[in-house]
Amino acid sequence: MSVNSPIALNRQAGTSVxxxxxxxxxxxxxxxxxxxxxxxxxxxxxxxxxxDQQAHGPIVxxxxxxxxxxxxxVMIRVSDGQAGVPIAGWPIFIFGLLLYVxxxxxxxxxxxxxxxxxxxxxxxxxxxxxxxxxxxxxPLFFMLFxxxxxxxxxxxxxxxxxMAVSYVAENILFWFDYPIARTGVILQIGQYKLLVAxxxxxxxxxxxxxxxxxxxxxxxRHDSVLRNITLAILIVPISFTANVIRVIxxxxxxxxxxxxxxxxxxxxxxxxxxxxxxxxxxxxxxxLLQLGIRLRHKSDPLVRT
Amino acid sequence: xxxWVRNIVLLVLMLAASGLALALRPTHKIAMNGPEINLETIIxxxxxxxxxxxxNRVAMVDPQQQELIDKIYTQTLNRTYVNPSGYRIMLxxxxxxxxxxxxxxxxxxxxxxxxxxxxxxxxxxTLATDKGxxxxxxxxxxxxxxxxxxxxxxxVGDQVFQGGIQKKLVEIGYGLNGKIPDGMLIRISxxxxxxxxxxxxxxxxxxxxxxxxxxxxxQKLNGNL
Numbered sequence: 159m160s161v162n163s164p165i166a167l168n169r170q171a172g173t174s175v176x177x178x179x180x181x182x183x184x185x186x187x188x189x190x191x192x193x194x195x196x197x198x199x200x201x202x203x204x205x206x207x208x209x210d211q212q213a214h215g216p217i218v219x220x221x222x223x224x225x226x227x228x229x230x231x232v233m234i235r236v237s238d239g240q241a242g243v244p245i246a247g248w249p250i251f252i253f254g255l256l257l258y259v260x261x262x263x264x265x266x267x268x269x270x271x272x273x274x275x276x277x278x279x280x281x282x283x284x285x286x287x288x289x290x291x292x293x294x295x296x297p298l299f300f301m302l303f304x305x306x307x308x309x310x311x312x313x314x315x316x317x318x319x320x321m322a323v324s325y326v327a328e329n330i331l332f333w334f335d336y337p338i339a340r341t342g343v344i345l346q347i348g349q350y351k352l353l354v355a356x357x358x359x360x361x362x363x364x365x366x367x368x369x370x371x372x373x374x375x376x377x378x379r380h381d382s383v384l385r386n387i388t389l390a391i392l393i394v395p396i397s398f399t400a401n402v403i404r405v406i407x408x409x410x411x412x413x414x415x416x417x418x419x420x421x422x423x424x425x426x427x428x429x430x431x432x433x434x435x436x437x438x439x440x441x442x443x444x445x446l447l448q449l450g451i452r453l454r455h456k457s458d459p460l461v462r463t
Numbered sequence: 464x465x466x467w468v469r470n471i472v473l474l475v476l477m478l479a480a481s482g483l484a485l486a487l488r489p490t491h492k493i494a495m496n497g498p499e500i501n502l503e504t505i506i507x508x509x510x511x512x513x514x515x516x517x518x519n520r521v522a523m524v525d526p527q528q529q530e531l532i533d534k535i536y537t538q539t540l541n542r543t544y545v546n547p548s549g550y551r552i553m554l555x556x557x558x559x560x561x562x563x564x565x566x567x568x569x570x571x572x573x574x575x576x577x578x579x580x581x582x583x584x585x586x587x588x589t590l591a592t593d594k595g596x597x598x599x600x601x602x603x604x605x606x607x608x609x610x611x612x613x614x615x616x617x618x619v620g621d622q623v624f625q626g627g628i629q630k631k632l633v634e635i636g637y638g639l640n641g642k643i644p645d646g647m648l649i650r651i652s653x654x655x656x657x658x659x660x661x662x663x664x665x666x667x668x669x670x671x672x673x674x675x676x677x678x679x680x681x682q683k684l685n686g687n688l
Contacts, residue, residue, distance in 0.1 A: 186470040190477030197481075251473070255480040263487035264638045266631070281473065308631075317576055341607060342581035353579055 187281060194258060194277075198270055206267065206306045214366040218304040221373060225297035233286065233293035240287035251280030267306040275301050296376050303369045319364070323398070324354045327405040336413065345405075347413045350420075354405060367397035367436045374440055385447050392443055400436035407431055489638045493620060494560035494645040498679045502540035502556055505680045511671030513544040513552070544668070552668050555650040561643050571602060571613050571650055580604040580611070584658075587625060590614065592670045594681070595688040598625055603658055612661040613652040614669070616686075620644035623686035649684060 206212040254276030261269025275298050282291045291298075320343050328340040331347070338347045343354040371393035375386055412420030494500070508515040540556040576582055584603035589596040599616040616623055619633045620642075637644040651669055655661035673681050682688070 183466050183470055186474035187477075190474040193481050194477055251476070255476060259480050259484045259487065262481075262484035263489075264635050266635075277477075284469065284473070317573065317582075320576075342576060342579050344579040 187285075191277070195274065198262065202267075202271070202306070212306050214369065215304050215306065217366065218300065218369050221369070222297045222301045222304065225300060225376070226294060229294050229297065233290045236293050237286040237290035240289055242284045242287050244284060246288075247280050247284030249280075250276055250283060254280055268308060271305045300369065300372065300376075303365055319398070319401075320354050323401050323405055326402050327354075327409065330402070330406060331409060336410075338409070345409060347409055350412050350417060352409060352412060352420075363401060363432060364394065364397045367400065367433075368393050370433070370436065371396070371440050374437075374444075378444075382451060385444075385451060388447060389440070389444055393440065396436055396439045396443065399439060400432050403435045404432045487639070489641045489643045491641055492560055492643045492645065493637070494643075497683065500538065500558055500560075500645075500680075500683065502538050502558060505676065506540060506542070506554075506556065506672070507675050508542075510675030511668075512546045513668060513671065516543045516545055516551075550653065550664060552651060552653045552665065554668075554672075555648075555652075557648045558645065559647075560645045570600075570617075570648075571604075571615050572600075575602070575604045575611075575613070580606045590616070590666055590669055592673050592685060592688070594673070594685060597669075597685055597688070598623055600625065601662055604652075609654055610656040610658070611652050611654050612658040612665070613650060614662060614665045615648060615650040617649075618647045618684070618686050620646075621682065621687040647684070 207215045254273045257269045257276060258273035278298055279291060324340055324343045324345060328338055328345060331338045336347060345352045375389060408420055537560050538558045542554045544552045582602060583605050587600050590599045597616050599614050602613045604611045604613060619630055620637055622633050624630045624633055634644060651665045653661050673685055
C-alpha cells in the first residue's frame with residue numbers, strides 16, 4: 159500500500175493541468191452540439207414538450223444529462239490511453255448528422271432528436287474508444303425515451319390502453335358492489351359520469367414510468383441480469399396497474415365526496431398517486447424477485463446433493 | 464490525426480449540418496399561392512337536394528377538444544344539412560395552412576372515442592364522385608343508442624392520403640421542394656343505425672357537394688381529380 163500511494167499522489171497532481179487541457183479539446187465539440195441542438199430544444203419546449211402527451215421529455219433529458227455527468231469520471235478512467243476507432247466513429251457521426259439535417263429541415267422529430275444518440279455514440283467512439291461508449295451506454299439508451307413519437311403512433315396506442323384501463327377499473331369496482339357501468343371510455347358511477355381522458359392512460363405515463371423504473375434499476379445496480387430484464391419487462395403491467403389504481407381512486411372520491419372533490423383530486427394528487435403506487439409496485443416486485451432468486455440459490459445446493 | 468484537427472473537423476461538420484438544415488427548411492406556404500380558402504363561403508349552404516339548417520339541432524362531435532382547434536387548424540366548419548325527406552347529415556371540415564408540425568390532423572378514429580363513443584368498425588373504401596373516386600375511410604361509431612356512421616377523407620397539399628406514413632411522405636415531397644403544404648379533413652356523418660344506407664346517402668351528399676363547388680375549390684377538396 160505504502161508503495162502505491164506516492165504514485166497515486168503524483169498522478170493526482172498531474173491531472174489538474176491535464177484535465178484543463180483535455181477540457182479545452184472538448185470545446186469545439188461542445189460548441190458544435192450547442193449550435194445543433196439549442197434551437198431544437200427551444201422548439202421542443204414551445205411545441206410537443208409543452209403538451210400533456212410528451213411532458214416526460216424534459217425529465218428524461220435532465221436525468222440523461224445527470225447520468226452522463228455521473229458516469230463521466232468512470233468513463234475517463236476506463237478509457238484512459240485508449241485510441242479512438244475512426245472506422246466506426248466517422249460513419250456513425252456522419253449518419254447522425256444526416257438524420258439531423260433531414261429531421262430538422264422536414265420537421266421529423268423522430269430523426270431530429272434521435273440523431274443526438276448517434277452523434278454522441280460517434281463522438282465517444284472517435285475520441286475515447288469503445289470502452290468509453292460502454293461506460294455511457296445506459297444514459298444513451300435512456301435518451302430513447304425522450305424522442306417524441308409521431309402523434310399517429312401515440313394515438314394508435316393510447317386508445318386501446320384507455321379502453322383496457324376503463325374496462326379493468328369498471329370490473330374491479332363492480333366486484334365490490336359499486337353501481338358502476340361503462341360505455342366505451344365513459345364510466346358512470348351513481349349519478350356521476352367520468353370520462354377516462356388521454357392523460358389517465360396515456361402512453362406518456364407508460365414512458366415516464368418505464369424511464370423511472372430503468373433509472374431505479376440503474377441506481378440500485380443489481381448484478382443479476384435475469385432480475386434486471388424481468389423487472390424492466392414487468393414495468394409495463396406495473397404502469398398499467400398504477401393507471402387503474404389512479405382511475406379507481408378518482409372514481410371512488412367522486413362517488414363518495416362529490417364531483418368537486420374529484421376534480422380537486424384530479425388536479426392535485428392524481429399524478430402523485432400514480433407515481434407513488436408505481437414506485438411502490440416496482441420496489442415490491444423487485445423485493446419479491448430478490449426473494450425468489452435467494453430462495454432458488456438456497457434450494458440449488460440441496461438439489462445437487 | 465491530431466486531436467485538435469480532428470475536433471475542429473467535427474465542429475465544422477456540425478456547423479455545416481446546422482446550416483444545411485436551415486437552408487433546406489421549407490418556407491413557402493402553398494396556401495399563399497392558391498385561391499384564398501374561406502370555408503364559410505366556399506361551401507354553399509344549398510346544393511342538390513340539401514340545405515343547411517340555420518342552427519345545429521344535433522349535438523355534433525367536436526373535431527377536436529376545443530382548446531386544440533386554434534393551435535392546429537386555421538379554420539373549421541360545422542354544419543348540419545337536411546334533405547326534403549328529413550334525413551340529416553353532419554358535415555365537418557377542418558383546414559390548416561401549415562400541417563407539418565408535430566401538431567397534426569386528429570382523425571375521427573381518435574376524436575370520437577375521446578368523447579366517449581366506441582368504435583365498432585373501420586374500413587378503407589372509395590367514394591365515387593362525378594369527377595372520379597376519392598379514397599376514403601369509413602368508421603362506425605356508437606354512443607348508447609346513437610349509432611353514427613362516419614365517412615371521411617384527408618388531404619395534404621393537393622393529394623388525398625390514407626394513413627400517417629403516406630402523409631409524411633407527401634409532406635417530405637413538398638418540403639424538399641421548399642414548400643409547406645396545407646391540409647384538410649372532410650368528415651361526413653349521420654345518425655343512422657343502418658350503416659350501408661347511411662354510407663350510400665353520405666356518398667350522394669359528398670358527390671352533390673363537390674359538384675356544387677367552384678372548380679378551383681373542388682380541386683382543393685377532392686385532391687385534384
